[in-house]
Amino acid sequence: MSNIISEKLIFINENFDTKEGLFEFIAKKAEEENRSKAWKETYEGLVERESTMSTGFVDGIAIPHTKHESVIEPTLMVIKSANGIPWETMDEKDVILAFSILVPAENEDNIHLKLLSKLSRKLMDDQFKETIINSTSEVEILSEINKVMEE
Numbered sequence: 662m663s664n665i666i667s668e669k670l671i672f673i674n675e676n677f678d679t680k681e682g683l684f685e686f687i688a689k690k691a692e693e694e695n696r697s698k699a700w701k702e703t704y705e706g707l708v709e710r711e712s713t714m715s716t717g718f719v720d721g722i723a724i725p726h727t728k729h730e731s732v733i734e735p736t737l738m739v740i741k742s743a744n745g746i747p748w749e750t751m752d753e754k755d756v757i758l759a760f761s762i763l764v765p766a767e768n769e770d771n772i773h774l775k776l777l778s779k780l781s782r783k784l785m786d787d788q789f790k791e792t793i794i795n796s797t798s799e800v801e802i803l804s805e806i807n808k809v810m811e812e
Contacts, residue, residue, distance in 0.1 A: 665776070666737040666806055669694055671799040674743045680756070683746060684708055684725060687738055687761045695733065696763065702731035703763060717750030721794070722784060726762035728773050735772050736763040739793070739802055758794055783809045 670690070677683045688704035691697035706729030710716070716725045723746075738761040745755025760780055764773040783789050789805065796802050 665735050665810065666739070666803065668799045668803055670736065670738045671802050672738070672740045673797060673799065673802075675740055676743050677746050680711065680723070680725070680746055680748050681708065683740065683742070683756075683759060684711070687725065687740065687759075687763070690738065691732070691736060691763055694736075696736040697731050698733060699731045703727065703729060705729075706731065706763075707761075715749035717748040717756060718781075718784060719750060719752045719754070720784075720790060721745065721750075721754050721757040722790070723748055723750065723756040723759045724762065724777065724780060725759055726764075726773060726777065728764050728766055728768070730766040732763045732765045734765065735768060735776070737761070737776060737806065738763075739806065741794075779809055779812065783812075 684704050684707040688700040691703050692700040697703040706727035707725050710727045717723045740759045742757050745757055748756040762773055762776050792805055793802055
């Protein structure tokens, strides 16, 4: 899972009016970084997944994800929004931090479930959440995420 995230997949101080705007940003960045063959299809995968059940968590965090044939390789992105994004969350707070998981439709060992599980568990750790939310450094965020991936 070492190449699942890099500094190029961490975005700080972005602005989004809607979760669909965030999904489009994620999909376009995935295509730019050669992790998606077609951003529109990846976008549609994110929207379709969100329509089945909100990926909103608590404390301003969401984990939008898709398992889609347009995705080339497993990818984790971290996006920090400068403004709150309206979202259905468990505590009804707007989202300011998104961990987006993109995986190919055909993938070994259900990697998306492993990533979701690791992230969900770690997001219960207040210290981890605080570090990511308050960080202004892609390097620091990458370091924190890599620790989670190694656990």
